[in-house]
Each structure stands twice: as structure tokens, then as C-alpha cells.
Amino acid sequence: MRHRAVASFGVLLVAIAVTVVATRSVAGQAPSPAKAAAAKKWTVPRTPDGQPDLQGFWTNSTYVPLERPNNVAKAIYTEQEFAAMIKDAAARETEQTEPGTIADVHYDFTQFGLDRSQSAFVKTLRTSLIVDPSNGKLPPLTAEGQKRAADRAAERRRMGATTDAVQNMPIGTRCLIMAGSGPPMMSAGYNSNYQIVQSPGYVMILVEMIHDARIIPLDGRAPLPENMRQWMGDSRGHWEGDTLVIETTNLNGKNPYRGSSEKMRITERLSRVDANTLGYQFTVDDPATWSTPFTAEAPMTKSVGPIFEHACHEGNYGVRNTLVGARLEEKKAAEGAAKKTSQ
Amino acid sequence: MRTKHVIAGVGVGLLVMAGPVRAHHAFSSEFDVKKPLTLKGTITKWEMINPHSWFHLEVKDPNGQVVEWMIEGGSPNSLIRQGVTKNSIPIGTEVTIEAYAAKDATNKAVGRNFILADGKRLFVGSQGSPGAPDSGPAAPGTQPLK
Numbered sequence: 001m002r003h004r005a006v007a008s009f010g011v012l013l014v015a016i017a018v019t020v021v022a023t024r025s026v027a028g029q030a031p032s033p034a035k036a037a038a039a040k041k042w043t044v045p046r047t048p049d050g051q052p053d054l055q056g057f058w059t060n061s062t063y064v065p066l067e068r069p070n071n072v073a074k075a076i077y078t079e080q081e082f083a084a085m086i087k088d089a090a091a092r093e094t095e096q097t098e099p100g101t102i103a104d105v106h107y108d109f110t111q112f113g114l115d116r117s118q119s120a121f122v123k124t125l126r127t128s129l130i131v132d133p134s135n136g137k138l139p140p141l142t143a144e145g146q147k148r149a150a151d152r153a154a155e156r157r158r159m160g161a162t163t164d165a166v167q168n169m170p171i172g173t174r175c176l177i178m179a180g181s182g183p184p185m186m187s188a189g190y191n192s193n194y195q196i197v198q199s200p201g202y203v204m205i206l207v208e209m210i211h212d213a214r215i216i217p218l219d220g221r222a223p224l225p226e227n228m229r230q231w232m233g234d235s236r237g238h239w240e241g242d243t244l245v246i247e248t249t250n251l252n253g254k255n256p257y258r259g260s261s262e263k264m265r266i267t268e269r270l271s272r273v274d275a276n277t278l279g280y281q282f283t284v285d286d287p288a289t290w291s292t293p294f295t296a297e298a299p300m301t302k303s304v305g306p307i308f309e310h311a312c313h314e315g316n317y318g319v320r321n322t323l324v325g326a327r328l329e330e331k332k333a334a335e336g337a338a339k340k341t342s343q
Numbered sequence: 344m345r346t347k348h349v350i351a352g353v354g355v356g357l358l359v360m361a362g363p364v365r366a367h368h369a370f371s372s373e374f375d376v377k378k379p380l381t382l383k384g385t386i387t388k389w390e391m392i393n394p395h396s397w398f399h400l401e402v403k404d405p406n407g408q409v410v411e412w413m414i415e416g417g418s419p420n421s422l423i424r425q426g427v428t429k430n431s432i433p434i435g436t437e438v439t440i441e442a443y444a445a446k447d448a449t450n451k452a453v454g455r456n457f458i459l460a461d462g463k464r465l466f467v468g469s470q471g472s473p474g475a476p477d478s479g480p481a482a483p484g485t486q487p488l489k
Contacts, residue, residue: 099379100376100377100379101376102371104376104443104455105370105371105374105375105376105443105453106370106453106455107416107417107453107455108455108456108464109417110464111417111456111457111464112416112417112418112421112422113417113421113422113424113425113427114418114421118425119421119424119425162369162372163372169368170368173368175394190417190418190421191418191420191421208420210393210394304424308419308420309393310393310418310420311392311393312393312394314393315390315392315393315396315397316394317395317397317415318368318373318394318395318415319368320447321373321445321446321447321451322368322372322373322446324446324447325372325373325445325446326446328446328447328448329446
């Protein structure tokens with residue numbers, strides 16, 4: 001009986017906390033009893049070969065941070081607190097910064113569709129995506145993890161400014177891969193869209209930023225040998241009930257996740273929660289970096305297709321403009337210094 | 344040289360702290376905060392390329408000479424989802440653009456605001472745009488058209 005009560009409470013929590021959004025729902029509105037009943041009746045759709053059907057266009061765009069903010073003590077917001085948090089976050093996105101300050105050198109995000117509030121975004125009441133540890137924070141770094149962070153910082157200092165050479169620029173700026181491409185799949189800030197396609201034996205996840213396709217075999221084949229390393233690692237999937245479980249190893253370490261090592265193992269769990277929600281949970285296990293594994297929940301909501309091509313290299317004037325601008329500034333500074341010396 | 348690094352570092356720091364200001368690259372490395380400008384001209388071309396679109400603009404300089412400017416704008420993927428397509432911005436549209444000039448000494452700038460002749464902003468999405476929630480009240484913080 002108690003078990004059942006706990007289970008019902010769990011369902012309620014899922015309905016309140018994880019669910020989301022649906023394009024028809026009103027921001028901040030609690031689910032009505034009628035809606036809850038409808039959610040109960042909803043059954044997981046199947047593909048022709050009988051797999052749970054995860055296919056479609058999804059977004060994980062969210063205002064919920066990975067880690068719980070320092071000034072927040074609770075795990076779940078009330079509806080009112082959530083509405084206030086969203087209002088505050090959206091206002092910060094829309095506000096005009098002080099003209100003449102460095103922070104002002106960017107677009108007005110509302111004009112360019114880059115602020116999250118104009119598009120579909122996931123509305124959960126969680127105060128952090130991290131659900132374990134229960135404090136909503138990343139676990140403490142191990143000594144090895146601390147040393148790696150210090151070594152990486154020292155290497156960045158040794159290399160010089162990001163504008164000194166193209167190799168110094170962040171890999172996202174260089175259009176190699178975006179931090180949110182995954183795994184784990186994280187909100188990219190904008191264009192956080194995914195398309196899932198299933199066929200017998202495979203699941204493919206197309207990531208809009210920046211046009212990466214994760215092709216995940218489900219046939220139980222052996223993983224790649226340890227020496228074969230890839231940007232997005234080597235993934236294998238299997239079904240546990242109606243949940244797709246994806247295990248990934250063999251990352252090349254060039255796109256570390258929050259300071260992770262190449263030894264990171266990521267376990268992702270994808271499942272249909274309702275017609276408009278895809279549950280997404282991931283566990284990061286990297287004993288070379290964190291003292292314990294951690295788990296986060298970053299559900300996705302229905303997005304609008306198709307996934308537009310993000311051919312980032314072809315149009316990347318920014319790298320050239322930045323490097324040329326930096327060289328001109330150096331030249332000007334050198335000329336200024338020479339003038340001063342000659343005076 | 345040293346000063347430049349410090350400034351670039353501060354710029355990145357501010358962008359990170361600002362949180363919502365998450366875009367493809369650190370704008371402050373490419374554009375000059377000391378060179379804000381307002382350009383009034385006619386759109387001649389929109390390059391719908393990623394990671395950033397570029398708007399070409401013909402602007403009359405003080406001597407009456409027509410000068411071409413290139414203005415960096417948001418990801419076309421985002422704009423298309425908001426219902427902004429090449430049809431929404433016909434060639435010949437007159438706009439006033441508030442921008443910061445590029446550091447590379449050419450006629451390039453990052454467009455902060457695109458304002459039409461009647462004072463409306465050019466791209467602000469509406470609740471009816473394809474990527475937006477299609478019912479309910481305006482999303483909090485969304486700026487209505489002026």
C-alpha cells in the first residue's frame with residue numbers, strides 16, 4: 001500500500017515537475033485533474049517493429065541550470081516561484097545592456113530569435129538539472145580532476161589569447177562541435193533541437209547544433225577497442241522496458257564536459273513521458289574527475305521540424321574577422337609604442 | 344598586447360556572467376565596443392549562413408556616396424523558426440541599424456537592433472511564429488512590437 005502511495009506520488013511529481021509544457025499549456029498553470037487523467041490514459045506509441053516510438057523533433061531548451069543556484073535551497077520550485085524565475089531569466093535576456101560596455105556588444109536577442117522565451121522551452125519545476133547528488137551540485141573534484149583543471153588552465157595561459165591563433169579559439173567558435181552536442185545532450189543556448197529517427201537495430205539522433213548525427217546501434221555488438229576515440233564517443237543502446245538506455249565511452253577528450261577526462265562513461269535514458277515530453281536522464285561516471293557519479297534530468301519537449309542544416313564552417317566569417325581585427329590592433333599598439341619611443 | 348589580453352579576458356568574463364548572452368562566439372573579440380554606430384540604409388542581400396547571418400546594406404555616407412556595409416545577425420535557423428524568411432525582408436527594405444563596428448577596419452558591424460521606417464523592430468517573433476508556444480499568454484519578458 002505504502003509502495004503504491006509512493007508510486008502515485010512519483011507519478012504526481014512527474015506530472016508536476018517533469019512535465020511540461022506542451023505547446024497548448026499555459027505557463028505556470030497547474031495540471032488540471034482532467035489533464036492528469038488524460039496523461040494516465042496515454043500509452044507509449046510503437047514503431048512498426050514494436051520499439052517504443054521516440055521519433056520526432058525535440059528541444060531541451062531550458063532556463064533550468066545544471067547546478068542549483070547558490071541562493072536556492074530547495075529542489076522543486078512552487079508554481080509561483082517558477083513563474084518568477086522564468087520572468088526574471090527572460091527579462092535578463094531581453095534587457096538592453098549599458099551602451100558602450102563590452103557586454104553590450106551583441107545582438108538584442110529578442111530580435112534574432114535567440115532568447116529562449118520566444119520558442120518552445122522545457123518547463124520543469126526543478127531548481128537544477130542535477131538530481132543526484134541531492135544538493136543539485138556537481139560532486140567534488142578528485143585530486144586528479146583538480147590537477148587536470150589546473151594543467152588545462154596553465155596550458156591555455158601558455159597558448160596565449162584566444163585571438164592569437166585559430167587553434168586557441170574555443171572549438172565551438174571553430175565549428176568543430178558544440179558543447180551541447182553530447183553526450184550528454186545539453187541545451188545549446190539557441191537552436192537546441194534534436195530529431196530522433198528509429199529503424200530496426202538503430203537509433204539516430206540528429207543534433208541541430210552543429211549538425212552532428214549520433215548513430216547508435218542496438219544490436220548488442222561489441223564496443224570499439226579502447227584506442228579508437230571519437231568526438232562524441234562510441235555509443236551502444238539497448239531497451240530496458242520502454243526506456244532506451246545508451247552507454248557511451250571512448251570520447252577523445254577534446255571536448256571535455258565540465259572538465260571531464262577521456263575515461264568518462266555516460267549513461268543516457270530516454271523514454272516517452274507523454275505526447276509532448278521525452279524524458280531524458282543522464283549519469284556521468286568519471287572517477288578520474290569526480291569523487292562520485294552524478295545524475296541529471298533534462299527532459300525535452302516537442303519542437304518544430306525540420307532540423308535546418310547548420311553548416312557552420314561555410315559561413316564562419318567570425319573567425320577571420322576576429323583574427324584580422326586582433327592583428328590590426330597589435331599593429332596599432334606597436335606603432336603607438338614606436339611613436340612614443342621616438343618622441 | 345598585454346592590455347589587449349586583459350580586455351579580451353574581461354569581455355569573456357562578462358559574457359559568461361551575463362548568462363543569457365550565449366552565442367556562437369565572443370562578440371567583443373570581433374567588434375569594437377568603442378565604435379558604436381547607427382546606419383540608415385537599404386537591405387541589398389541577406390546571406391542566410393551559419394553560425395551567423397549577414398545582412399548587406401547600402402548606406403549613403405555624408406558626401407552622398409553609396410557605401411556597402413555588412414551586418415552580422417542571428418542564426419538563420421532561429422530566425423526561420425520565428426517565421427522570418429527572405430520573403431519577410433524584401434530587398435530594398437529601409438532600415439536603421441544600431442550596431443558596433445568590426446575591429447578588422449572594413450565596413451562590417453554587429454547589428455544590435457534593426458528598426459524599420461515606422462519604428463517597428465524587424466525580427467521580433469510573435470506568439471504565432473512557428474517555433475513559439477502557440478497558445479496562452481505572451482511568454483514572460485517577450486517584448487511586444489513597438
